Amino acid sequence: MLVYRGFSQTAHSATVLTIGNFDGVHLGHRALLARLTAAAAAAGLPAAVLTFEPHPREFFAPESAPARLSTLREKLELIADDGVDLTYVCHFNARFAALSAAEFISRVLVGALRVRHLIVGDDFRFGAGRGGDFALLRDAGADLGFQVEAMDSVTLEGERASSSAVRDALQAGRLEHAARLLGRPYSIDGRVVRGDQLGRQLGFATANIRIKHERPPLQGVFAVEVKGLPGGPHRGAANLGYRPSVHQVVRPLLEVHLFDFCADIYGAHLNVRFLHKLRDEMKFPDFNALKAQIASDVETAKAYFQL
Template sequence: MNSDPLKFNSPVLIFFKPLNSYFYKKNLKVISATAQSIPKTPSVVTIGTFDGVHIGHQKIIRKLTKKAAEHHLISVVLTFFPHPRMVLQQNANIKLLNTIAERKEILSALGLDFIYIQEFTKAFAEMSARDFVKTVLVDKLKVKHVIIGYDHHFGKNRSANIDDLRAFGTEFGFEVEEISAQDVDDVAVSSTKIRTALNSGDIVTATAFLGYDYYINGTVVRGKGFGKKMEFPTANISVDASYKLIPKNGVYVISSLVQNKTIYGMMNIGMNPTFHGDKKTIEAHFFDFYQDLYGQDLRINFLDRLRDERKFESVDALIAQLRQDRTHAQHFIAQRNA
């Protein structure tokens, strides 16, 4: 599996066509932000980390694309990578809802014209608010309209606020639209709340806040073969978890897409205590599926959580529990697809 780099040689613009699904990309193209082919059309811009691209983010982006269409402007999301806290608070150990590749893909489904990814470094964090506005918003993105949250701060030490941005707008010739506290509070969702839900295994809440099934991407690797011996062969998923959030240990109902066909199953995240495991594994068992998946990249969608992982007194007891898990998972899937 290709992991996402934490470093860029320069910021990039992502070109894409609107998509109908979060799980497909069409004609996605990456170019340098300094390339001559950057469009000359003025833009409407919103700014943020957008980790998870949850329903609150989606509300902002719908406002953005509507404004762009009304004024014949290009719609741009300006986002940052790595997450600012990963750079400024290196002991924070923050896990993200999306890799940068996943964030691009989800954003690409929302009808935007461009995603501008600004590498967040300590040097960038030292940039004054005015320099950021002039060099990025005005010179590179040719901004004519900015849509921003009511509590947004930016520039060195996050010293500038919405009033400062409006003053820069007067100076450089762009308008500023504030997303009210009421609009934000009406959604009542945040990336932090979603991380909390996933860390506690609350898939239902995470899905409701995200507006789509949470997922991980990984490569199928060979395991120890315990599952096959128990009539539950598993695909062992290797995930780059250096900054991607993996939900709480336990057993989950899942789906994946193989050769354009949706397959369902259940997955264990944990230490395999019945077999005295000494490291965390992610093992997926797909129902009525017998193809060899070794070496393939898979996306695993989390649909529901069945139970905690626990140690069983015997392998037979574990097999009996897995059969119950399978029955419960298949019942959930049948209801979901009804």
């Protein structure tokens, strides 16, 4: 998949396009992308996605914006996995936010992306003040020569698959339900870095994984599966949070203890899949109490995997 930052280059050909934030790339997004790639194949044109960085809610109200489900890199990898040819990452700033709906259609959709067929969600709004909707797109398409198609929401047992629903499930510790909404277990990517060797002192060596999520949508202790290492995937127990008992950190830290694994993996880029929540993160009165709880967590995680 080719990725372009902004619209400095006009698309080389007409495109079949969809637009959205695609945070988490859940079942609703994946249905939209499946329809996109099918329509693109039928038309003999590239399947293209227009997405935004930062998330518009982070631009307008950073203090109240929800935690992101996926970083930009994670999102692009998931979109690529669904067969998309081109993704345009639009820098969402004051200038872009001020574009009227009509300007967005003429300058971005028609002028830059050469849209021939546009597929959007049934709740899609765009332009300054969210002034544009499906009806406006349909009318503009009739005038400017592109088709517009709306996708219905995807529901799972009566619940709409959405980023908010996934986020709520993760925050509540309902990881299995979040996985059903996503169509896969929730995961976070990161690179293994050197830590303070606390895990070794406690008898449970951990991989310290630097993540780019400033506010991850879940915290606590989990049974996990890790991809990105030879012989994997590997199972383990992970803590994601701020380590309130020892050397509390400002940024969230992901620490993973892999079962029956011993190797130097510094620098490895890993994908950690969160399968089941064991407990919330908590503060312990002393080192021995922390060590005993970690031993219990490891046994509970092994029991989850039936090891």
